Amino acid sequence: MKLSTEQFNALEQALNGVKHQVKQQLGDADARYIRRVFLVQRLSALSGRVLMVLGFITPWLWLLGVLLLALAKILDNMEIGHNVLHGQYDWMNDPVLHSKRFEWDIACDAGSWQRTHNFEHHTYTNIIGKDRDFGYGLLRLSNDFRWRLRNLWQGGTYLVLSMLFQWGVSYHELAAQRVFAGNKKADRHSQVTDSQLKKAFFGKGARQLLKDYLFFPLIAGPMWLWVLTGNLLANLIRNLWTSTVIFCGHFTKEVQVFSAAECEGESRGQWYYRQMLGSSNFTGPTWLHILTGHLSCQIEHHLFPDIPARHYPAMAKQVQAIAEEFAIPYNSGSFIRQYSTVFWRILRYSLPGGKTALKLTS
Amino acid sequence: MLANQPSLTLYLLPLLQRLWPGFLPGLYRASLLSQQWQTPDMLLLTLKVSGRWPGFVPGQHIVLTLKHNGRYLSRPFSICSSLKRWQSQRQIQLCCKINSIGEFTPLLAQLPDNSLLNISQAQGDFYWQQPALPAVFIAAGSGITPIAAMLLSQRHWLAPVSLYYRVRGQENAALLSELEQLAARQPLFSLQLSDSCTTPSATLQQQVIANAASKQFFLCGPAAFMAQIRAALVSSGVDAASIQQEQFGLAMPALPTVTSDSPTLTGHFIRAGISKAVTLNPQQSLLQNAEQHQLSPQFGCRIGVCFQCVCDKVSGQVRDIRTGSLSGHGVEQIQLCVSQPVTELVIKL
Known part of the structure; x- marks a missing residue:
């Protein structure tokens, strides 16, 4: 399974080629696509909020409103927000769809997300101790973590994290920097101060709470409770969906983890290799890909994070062929299959023992 | 919110x-x-x-x-x-x-x-403030455009106005027919075409200086052309305050001390949370530098007018291409399109 230096270089060449080919053709079709998704997102958000109030005619309208708002939040967070914040559409020079300007409908501040996700997670994917997304400091997902008593009930911890996922994500950077609790880690450097982190966390969080649980219920008048409950449900649906998609991308059974020492001074080819082993895809129809923000093609996303995501399914065919050529495992399966192995991993490592990080070199 | x-x-x-x-x-x-x-x-x-x-x-x-x-x-x-x-x-x-x-x-x-x-909204401070005073307009090439607007908009002519329009061959004189019509119907306005293929620039300078006394001057054209005319006017005794000019494009001044063995500069561009180290070309703007490394920075007019490319400079020093003035070393906002790197830089795109 290990590759030689020449093979790593050849892998780099091959994957760069796939990327270059798509980069050449970026243009009108991509701009039209993302603007159309953006329009659908705004329409479902607005109509969802209106329909919830119309629930006094029949509760079915309220239910439709909840589903539309949940859809709006999912599109905003996944196909638009996540991808725009990666800079996938910066070339458009758009006043809104730009990594510098976009802010999304989620508790996490966009700047904090770019530091923890775009930088930390995408650079150090699945490296124990460096990629805090691997288990989010809450779950034991490989034998590289010492078993503790609390891991026994981490199945329950996982469910709670999933339900409150947006808050987990927004608190992620503050937890890493030990802003409120714990001892500062000497090896952690940050572009921002603790007070900036707190300001972004409370500012953005408060805005989201005010919007969904105070402003919109208030203007709904007598329907306030329906709107408040509906907003809560829509947020819950979005939280469960985003968490599920993300867990399927990195915590399936066959996904590999790495140790920090192994990855020091790695070449681009080795980085590509690690991204392929550390991510997993799931298959499905186009609408499913869109709802996941094309994170159903997590492998391609990790190889090419700044390529507009609608190209991932086509790129996946080429990447899979390259993986086959270099005998690199390509982790893909149906959504149900991948998600059940995520559950397996969470439950397996709630008990002591298990596999440890992959050795990349002998 | x-x-x-x-x-x-x-x-x-x-x-x-x-x-x-x-x-x-x-x-x-x-x-x-x-x-x-x-x-x-x-x-x-x-x-x-x-x-x-x-x-x-x-x-x-x-x-x-x-x-x-x-x-x-x-x-x-x-x-x-x-x-x-x-x-x-x-x-x-x-x-x-x-x-x-x-x-x-x-x-x-x-x-x-x-x-x-x-x-966008109209912008810029190149306009004819006191049309009651005698004025001389000097345009070269596409520099005729703002001057044509000023002259063609004028309704009440109160003082003599002359336009020296320098072009490379008459076939390259844009907007000429409208200006000729104006000259034909307005006795206070005179138009003088100066063809750079046949007339040396010294001749134009002499013509301009010959009746320069107590007049306002409006210059528009390539930077080198305007610098020449301006110098000639000032040395003949024209008050620099009575000369207004508009520059087109961005003239990249040659840096005084750049030689082949000057140290290469490294810039760290932080885009979407990821820092990328690139080698900077000190002869080019930071916008061009960032674009050459596929960093897709936001941009607009590219000559320092529209402020769309404003970014946070975290550390390092830059030079303003228009004025040559140097920035501080600390955190400040800069316009990428009119900034050249002077030292190592960290910039948030």
């Missing part, structure tokens, strides 16, 4: 753009009525502008934005038509020099009629 965007307009942008195609916040819509070649490389665009556009002072410029292959691109152009044309017909004209190897201007020549474009 509720919409997670700086304004509700930005939140509703996809809907507003569906209702009003071409809508862009902060800009005004304009549709292209016609294109007409004035010279082999100067294209006259006639635009019908939105009724909301607040108007202009002749001599000012606008930033023109168009969408090409999914990207918004912008460049500044001086308005060359008269105020009356806008007041009576809501039309403005731009006379654009088409640079066949450029990124933007060749697109103008390919625009279909009735294309929707966007224009």
Whole structure:
């Protein structure tokens, strides 16, 4: 399974080629696509909020409103927000769809997300101790973590994290920097101060709470409770969906983890290799890909994070062929299959023992 | 705030753009009525502008934005038509020099009629403040555009005005027929064409200096041309305060101390949370440097006018290309398009 230096270089060449080919053709079709998704997102958000109030005619309208708002939040967070914040559409020079300007409908501040996700997670994917997304400091997902008593009930911890996922994500950077609790880690450097982190966390969080649980219920008048409950449900649906998609991308059974020492001074080819082993895809129809923000093609996303995501399914065919050529495992399966192995991993490592990080070199 | 965007307009942008195609916040819509070649490389665009556009002072410029292959691109152009044309017909004209190897201007020549474009508010402080005083206008090449707007807009002529229009061959004189018509019907206005193929620039300078006493001067043309004329005027005793000028494009001054063995500079660009170290070319703007490394920075006019490329500089020193002045070393906002690297830099795109 290990590759030689020449093979790593050849892998780099091959994957760069796939990327270059798509980069050449970026243009009108991509701009039209993302603007159309953006329009659908705004329409479902607005109509969802209106329909919830119309629930006094029949509760079915309220239910439709909840589903539309949940859809709006999912599109905003996944196909638009996540991808725009990666800079996938910066070339458009758009006043809104730009990594510098976009802010999304989620508790996490966009700047904090770019530091923890775009930088930390995408650079150090699945490296124990460096990629805090691997288990989010809450779950034991490989034998590289010492078993503790609390891991026994981490199945329950996982469910709670999933339900409150947006808050987990927004608190992620503050937890890493030990802003409120714990001892500062000497090896952690940050572009921002603790007070900036707190300001972004409370500012953005408060805005989201005010919007969904105070402003919109208030203007709904007598329907306030329906709107408040509906907003809560829509947020819950979005939280469960985003968490599920993300867990399927990195915590399936066959996904590999790495140790920090192994990855020091790695070449681009080795980085590509690690991204392929550390991510997993799931298959499905186009609408499913869109709802996941094309994170159903997590492998391609990790190889090419700044390529507009609608190209991932086509790129996946080429990447899979390259993986086959270099005998690199390509982790893909149906959504149900991948998600059940995520559950397996969470439950397996709630008990002591298990596999440890992959050795990349002998 | 509720919409997670700086304004509700930005939140509703996809809907507003569906209702009003071409809508862009902060800009005004304009549709292209016609294109007409004035010279082999100067294209006259006639635009019908939105009724909301607040108007202009002749001599000012606008930033023109168009969408090409999914990207918004912008460049500044001086308005060359008269105020009356806008007041009576809501039309403005731009006379654009088409640079066949450029990124933007060749697109103008390919625009279909009735294309929707966007224009900014009129900006700039190059205008004719005291038309009651005798004035001399000196234009070279495409520098005629703001000056033509000033002259063609003038209704009440009170003092003698002369225009020296320097071109490379008469076939390259844009807007010439309109200016000739003006000269024919307005006795206080005289037009003198100066052909650089036949007349040396020293002759033009002598003509200008010969009757320079107590006049206002307006210069527009290439930077080197204006510097020459200005120097000649000042040395002949003209008060520098009575000379106004407008510069086109961005002249990149050669750096005083760059040699082949000067140290290479490294820049760290932080984009979307990821830092990328690149080798900087100190002869180029930071915008060009960032673009060459596929960093897709935000940009607009590219000559320091529109402030779309403003970024946070975290550390390091830059030089303002227009003035040569040096920045501090600490945290501050800079315009990428008019900043050259001087030291190692850390910049948040």
